[in-house]
Amino acid sequence: MSRDSLQIDSNGKLRHFLSISGLNRQLLNDILDTAESFAGVTEQTVKKVPLLRGKTIVNLFFEASTRTRTTFELAAKRLSADVLNINITQSSAAKGETLLDTLRNLEAMHIDMFVVRHADSGAAHFIANNVAPHISIINAGDGRHSHPTQAMLDMFTIRRVKGPDFGRLRVAIVGDIMHSRVARSQIHALNLLHTGEVRIVAPKTLVPAHAESLGTHVFHDLRKGIKDVDVIIMLRLQRERMQGALLPSEHEYFELFGLTEDKLAHASPDVTVMHPGPINRGVEMDSEVADGPRSVILEQVTHGIAVRMAVMSMAMSSKEPTME
Amino acid sequence: MPTADKQQRIRIRGGRVIDPACGIDRIQDVFVAAGRIAALGQAPDGFAADMEIDARDRVVCPGLIDLCARLREPGQEYKATIASESHAAASGGITTLCCPPDTNPVIDTPAVTEFVRLRAEAAGKTRIVTLAALTQGLGGEQLSEMAALKKAGCAGVSNAMQPLLNPLVQRRALEYAATYELTVFLYANDHWLANKGCAHEGHVATRLGLPGIPEAAETAAVARDLALIEQTGVRAHFCRLTTGRAVQMVARAQFDGAPVTADVAMPYLYLSEVDISEFDSQCHLLPPLRTVEDRQRLRDALQQGTLSAICSDHQPHEPDAKLRPFPATEPGISGLDSLLPLGLKLVDEQAIGLSELIHRLTTGPAKILGLPYGTLAVGATADICIFHPELVWQLDTGTMQSRGHNTPFMGREFKGRATHTLLAGNLVYSLD
Known part of the structure; x- marks a missing residue:
């Protein structure tokens, strides 16, 4: 499967967000524009929008992270999603469960999106190629490949x-x-x-x-x-x-x-x-x-939340049934 | 295997007989009796065939000899067995397989050699010769009992993919092997330079962020190996070279009279780093697929004869071995089923002549192994491959005979397929 068809659906919308290469300029600008609209939300006193209410997002981290995981978690919560943090370095992998088995088990829990960090280059692609079609994958860093x-x-x-x-x-x-x-x-x-x-x-x-x-x-x-x-x-x-x-x-x-x-x-x-x-x-x-x-190092951190809100909401909206 | 006197007399009728070892390429009958080639062209006096094989429109050539196939037994029977892979070999026209010593337990005692031989005999589909470990347990420290292993029938010695970190140990190992006139099979890969990489250090690995293996991992090892071959006078064979530069170094050494030969594995003649595309784990090979230019230089060297054999480098895996993120997958392609068809594709692409291809798959590897097979000369053991060069078929889970279905060629349409295989005069495979 080519990278284009893996990340972008037939309507040109974002299905998974795995790597920049394979996307197009228009889509990058859409992400930036959407993030701009969310930047306002994060600056309000009530920092929530109901876009992903009822959705379940799992932060699946096979590698330690504080900043990235925290901002993903905040972004998901500000979109009103339910968030689960799973730190695999201390759980299944240590018990010898394969990555595919871990995925199958989580799939069975009716998750809508995985945010994945893994030490191996290509891990996010591998997961995107092997999950059930209704699940979106957001790459939160895979090996030396992509973030x-x-x-x-x-x-x-x-x-x-x-x-x-x-x-x-x-x-x-x-x-x-x-x-x-x-x-x-x-x-x-x-x-x-x-x-x-x-x-x-x-x-x-x-x-x-x-x-x-x-x-x-x-x-x-x-x-x-x-x-x-x-x-x-x-x-x-x-x-x-x-x-x-x-x-x-x-x-x-x-x-x-x-x-x-x-x-x-x-x-x-x-x-x-x-x-x-x-x-x-x-x-x-x-x-x-x-x-x-x-x-602008601290601004980068703040912007991380709006950008992650943008990517998550866009990837999830491509799963919505299209209007008649 | 049935004893010779019970064996059938077989007439192979009307095929195009190609035997590069004897310079034969003509349409004629082949007569087999007592497990040997009884005659070509005219039947011997009083020959009454028990069986006739119609080989019209087909090529009749010596059974193929594969210099490197992992059969996974003993030790990894969940991937494949000697029985399963013997069957796959026979259905691909292969009559002799050479198994490297990196089984579990390692082939470093006559007992393990004997085990493999007995299992191959029980399967009865193909001949399996073994390479013995150069060092005990392939540990790179203590020499194996090479004289005893030679007596037990090993065709040569090798440390397979395990590194010989200490050049002094390597020197001694080569000297000891030379004492007993054993050929050393070398896998040129500098352990430190390879640095646990999983793809060629080039633009694809850079784009995908895959740890790279530089060309120098192969060339530096070949340079050291060549220096020690010259020092010790051992007869040496380089297994599956992958870079144009390494091939050039070997060609130079051959020109200077060094007793060295080299082969290439079939996948490297078709694939390059580019085929990894988006982390296609079926293209995770070790040594890695190199550049498009390297692939061309391998084809050139094959045609010129610097590379005198093509092996399958068969490495069957269970499906799970490839169902992981790319760097965590196990390297290797299941190659027995596609050896002949990919070879014929080389002929189709005019990269090599048909007779030269058959040479690289029969008498070429036979010479490297020092075996009397790979020829249809009268009196030779009747190992014969009959293939239909125009038969179009698809490699898929139904047609693939190896237990390992790990191949990037899955689903590919091929032209040319083995229809009959004879091992020492016994029909061990028939497509019809």
Whole structure:
């Protein structure tokens, strides 16, 4: 089954939300517009709409997460859905149950949507290919492959700060591109939205093979890589990368690729700094930058709720019977 | 198997007889008696056939020899058994299978070799030869009792997919194998560089975020292997090379006179990294499917003869093995059923001539294994494959004979199919 038919139904609506690649520009803009309408809801005193009343959503997390799971949970609750959090690392998988058996059991409980995080690339696709047709799958991160809601909340943030014309923007993504599902999704989203230039900046050990084929310009020097850019997205550096002989030390990494006020001067004067969190202060960025006026890191978190509400409601509405 | 004196005398009438080992390609009859080829063309004096096989419009060639097939027995009988896969081999025109030592228990004692031989004999559908473990338990540390294993009938030694991490152990193992004139079957894959990857390190793995296995995992291993082959003088065979560069290195070594041969597995001649598409676990192979360019270079090397055999690299699985997220699935394709039809497709695509294809499936692998099979010479063991080159059929769960249905070719329409298989003069399979 092609990715298009898996994610998009015959009416062009979102069935599952698995990866950015395979979607189209119109759909991304629809998600952003819908999120914009929900952003109002989250700012009201009564933060609820009844769109998914009576629906049951399961957060199926095979990998630990706080931020993503919490914002998905909040998003579902603000859509008036019933939410169940299942942390599989501590339950079935540990008892030897296969992923497929876990799914079958949950299906039998008449769930409407799974929000899935899994350590294996392709897990969300696998689940979408194997669940009952009435269930929607939202990918909350699979291996190194995709984290599409994170990418969409980043696009939402960029659009709010910089306006809707991505064509005039230069965006640099800095850090561990190799292992980052966030970076892969961001690159696809930025390119689908016709961003002027997408750059990735990292030492060669953290750049995947044929990275240019994703539609990026590759830089190995931070100052050159962020020269005149309008948006800088810093990625989290996992501490275990030091053990894998990918980097010599946090110290050297911060020296060369850590974002400081000093280095920031090479970017466009009104540059916006983003980070999907959680930040390693003093490793990928200085506190001064993280907490500074150009940082929108906390806005990203807030926007995460509206974007996830948008994706969940859109995926669920494609299941509704069409009006006669 | 029935004893020779009880065996039928068989006349195979009117087929196009192709035997690359003898340079034969002509329409003629084949006469089988006492389990051997009695004559070609004219019947021997006093030959009275007990059975006639009508081979008009069909090709009669030596039974196919598959250099690498996992039969899953002993140890993983829930995937397949020697009986089930022997049957699949026979129905695919294959009369000799070579089983690598990574069974459970490992083939590192004469007892396990004997077990496989007895099970194959009981099944009676195909001949199974074994490779013995190069190191005990394939652990890469202690040499196996190679002399005893050779005496027990092993056709060669191999550490299969298990790494020989220590080059000194590898050197000693190759030297010891050379002492007993055993061919070493090498799976070139640098354990550290492969780094638990599950797809070729290229644009597809990058897009899908799959941990990659670089080309250097194969070339670095081939380079080390070649250095140690030269050092020890052992006769060596590279199993299923996947990269154009590695093939080029082997071709160079052959040119320089090194005693090395190499094969390719059939899936790598058709598929590439691109076929993984959206996490198609049926295309999860180890070593991984490489680039489109590599696939072309493998085809070229096959045609030129650097690669002198095509194996199925048969790895049958139970359905669950492929029903997981891609990296968690078990690698491998069930390949016995599609070996001949995919080969004939190569001929259709003019990637190789029919006679050359049959060479790579019969006398090519026979030479690598040092076996007297793979020929229709008068007096040779009558292992014969008769196939209909124009018969159109579909590979599906109904036609597939292997117990493992894991193949990306499921549902594919093929032209050409084995109709009769003779093993040492016994008809072990007939489609009609």
